[in-house]
Amino acid sequence: MTSVAMIEQTSGKGAARAAARRRKRGSVGSANRRPGWVTYAILAVVLLISAYPIYYSFLLGSSDAGSIARNPIPSFIPAEHFFDNVSRVLNSDIQFWKALSNSLIVAVVTSVSVVFFSTLAGYSFSKLRFRGRRQLLVFVIATMAVPTQLGIVPLFIVMSQLGWTGKLVAVIVPSMVTAFGVFWMTQYLESALPYELIEAARVDGCSMISTFWHIALPAARPAAAMLALFTFVGSWTQFFWPFIVLGSSNPTLPVAVQLLQASYFKDYSLILAGVTLSTIPLILVFALAGRHLVSGIMQGAVKG
């Protein structure tokens, strides 16, 4: 099988063919015809299951406490109380707007920083040779195995020593670069970035960092978009650590929205209106990031 031989070549040094191949990368299915209705039917079912909880949050958020109590499984048609509930959320004392801007700051800063540092480290681990590389990578992966529950107390000690408790920096710094991101970028670049591209850049006299900048970074784009998306969402929905270290006076969105539950009887119409409200920015990010996830992959590298 020729295809297998070609696989070997991609990870080998067939520099001559690389350039030609590069242009053809991108949508793998380009050789395939459009799939039939079965594919769309499967996807539709998956989408239905995926989207239901969000729609469900909206349904309850547009309802009122009484009808939630009476009909635990709501009808598919939203009730009319959504905007009432939203204004109740915004007028409550949970500091919604401050929480929104805090969440935005944290999510944007961590996403940018995770993507940059993880790509940098991933490039180094996957494509550069240095002493102790294998051991260091195993170490990075091993750090993911540390159970997080126990880390809370020592981490809080560190943060209060630094005088960071109650400040956003206490949430940002611990997640500025993650083992997950480094590992992901290492594995991705391992298969997505051919050596011959790096060689070519080095032969052209590029320094290490500009090789990274012009070759590795563009090659990493789809994975970076994904990592950014994951980090953004992960940061957006993170609850326990911000709750502990920030508290309700300088909250992120989940910490603030959680406060809507502060009574013995929980009014789920109010809570889920808050949840829905805090999910909207994520849907916007989805729309933005989505474009990058489907765009051609190696084009940037070719131009560079």
Add this chain to the structure above:
Amino acid sequence: MRKTTSKAWALTAGVASIALLASACGSSDESGDDASGSSDEKITLTVATFNEFGYEDLIKEYTELNPNITVEQKKAATSNEARDNMNTRLAAGSGLSDIEAIEVDWLPELMQFPDKFVDLTDDSIADRWLDWKVAQATTEDGTLIGYGTDIGPEGVCYRSDLFAAAGLPTDRAEVATLLGGDDATWEKYFEVGKQFKAAGTPTAWFDSAGATYQGMINQVENAYEDSDGTIIAADNAEVSDLYSQVLTASTTDGLSAGLKQWEDPWVASFQNNGFATMLCPGWMLGVIEGNAEGVTGWDIADVFPGGGGNWGGSFLTVPAQGEHPEEAMALANWLTAPEQQIKAFVSKGTFPSQVDALESQDLLSVTNAFYNDAPTGEILANRANAVSVTPFKGPNYFAINDAMQQALTRVDVDKTDDPDSSWAKFLTDVKALG
């Protein structure tokens, strides 16, 4: 050209961010310097609360009275979250608020460390609270850890429509007499339940074995531990008697709906006649009202089996690590004074623990339309005054009670065990605490 600039930029970015990290670490000590204020200076006090304490307006009032003080409230949604937060900060040795609200459930674990808190003993306010409320927060050597805020005196909530269908009286005074009035006992409560079932209704008598047991065990002075802290749970006949009494009533006599409080089936059962009675502390009234929206017939009787009973309630503490202990103590004192607590009750319904507040007309005149216009203020005040026993809760109380609740749930709700095998597991759990 382009290459070098972007290279330089990238390098600077990389180095700068590392430097940023390093310098940020270096700046650590500075934040400690702006501390320590003398009494005339403007100071900020933080108050950590959870659920609804009804302090928003009170805090405004206090800062108007004391212009040099700014008060910041830090809220947590639930008692559990507040507890996680407080434990983390206690363990880390810093970061607590000047005043920390705590719930009676996690009081014992803090009572072991009185040196972490300011002793709030003050003769001028010694008689402010109900005796048993003060006793809950007083250590053996007389240190007062917290000022009482609210309490949860328990009455019996019932469905008058279901009572009528079963041929029982429906008027709340008659129901109180039916259950034994001032001499109400658990035997009597279960007896009436059997009467109710005998009328052929498909509805259960009470919601949960665990919740009912909670009412019973709170009337035992030394349930799980001797007053010196020795664990006696395994051999205490009183405990095993209550255990079999409540389970016999629940399963053999079929009085329990087999529901676990707060879980979904329990919440749903309010809408489909799941049970006819439940023990209800003051704060439960709103929960029933919310869950049973649209259901008519709920009422509350001024009676409680086995004497008075209290479930829940909170305190304000002043952690020793705070910078302004005196000011914090003054604020906690003010917040828990009867006048303020009545205002909190009026705004959020937190039932006061102060003797004077319980006699206030503002409180006694409160009625509740959902409960057929029952005078809930007066009933709960009577219920609070009926509490006579202060159960001893040592360091292991809540661990053992947790294990007990699980033992009851295994039989009553999960039905994975019979009373004997579940008791054996309870004994293992108690042993593991050693």
Add this chain to the structure above:
Amino acid sequence: MAVISPPELDPELDRAPRRIAMRQRLGRWDVKLSPYLYVSPFFIVFAIVGLFPLAYTAYVSLHKWHLIGGKGAFVGFENYAYVLAQPNFWIGLRNTFSIFLLSSVPQVIIALVLAVVLNNNIRAKTFWRMGVLLPYVVAPVAVALIFSKMFADSPTGLINTLLGTVGIDAIRWHAGVLSSHVAIATMVDFRWTGYNTLILLAAMQAVPSDLYEAAVLDGANRFRQFISITVPMLRPTIIFVVITSTIGGLQIFDEARMFDQTGQGGADRQWMTVTMYIYELGWGAQKSFGRAAAVAWILFLIILLIGLMNFWFTQRIASSGTTAGKKKKR
């Protein structure tokens, strides 16, 4: 061929055209130091937020240590001996592995299939790709609410109603061991399958399309293409997915904790996982930070061990795919 040892690179790097000496010396330093500089941000952050907690926890685990009361006497490995003798520790371990297997095996398989489907030349790509990731953005409070209604024990629960229509008796999801594990595994998969799908999809997109074109010319069908091209090319990513879901799966906490309101893993510990046990020991009624730390370290070592086994295993599977292909070629 280990994932983390790519083909030698040095000869090429050293073959770079000669420049003036100064520049070259700088270049050498560049080559030597850059790799370390690039990986250093991770290690700096890790030193602050990871290494200290890890060492601190190890220290705590060797002492009698009350969460609030603080450090007590040095007790050596007594805490370890204590927890290993507790039935609840082993129950927690059983539950963890059971939930982990019930969730991650279907999850990886479904993710792989979905990724292949999404990698087709479908219309409205972005829409579908983002669609599978939607569960990941749902707030935990909504997930908990929905699943508590779906997996309600009463015959009127959503799933029990569905089962009822096909004549199956209502299942007591919160009472049984296996039934609770299935319910929790469903919650886990709901949230994480789309996530892994996109990770695999991103890697699939990096596979050069001419490989497939060549395979089509060779007459290979879709399945053969998948086995001989997609899987070997995805090897590093599959290893990534398997290892991260193993590590995540063995630390499962949120979903199991949210499965009921009490968050203790059931009255009979039906679904109490090891991380929940850590939490209970340290933060629950006992407040034994020392014992909790001991369990955390035991779990850490178990995960490391399983992670390494996984690593070795997936590498063998993935590379045996390639060798099989090689043999065919001859």
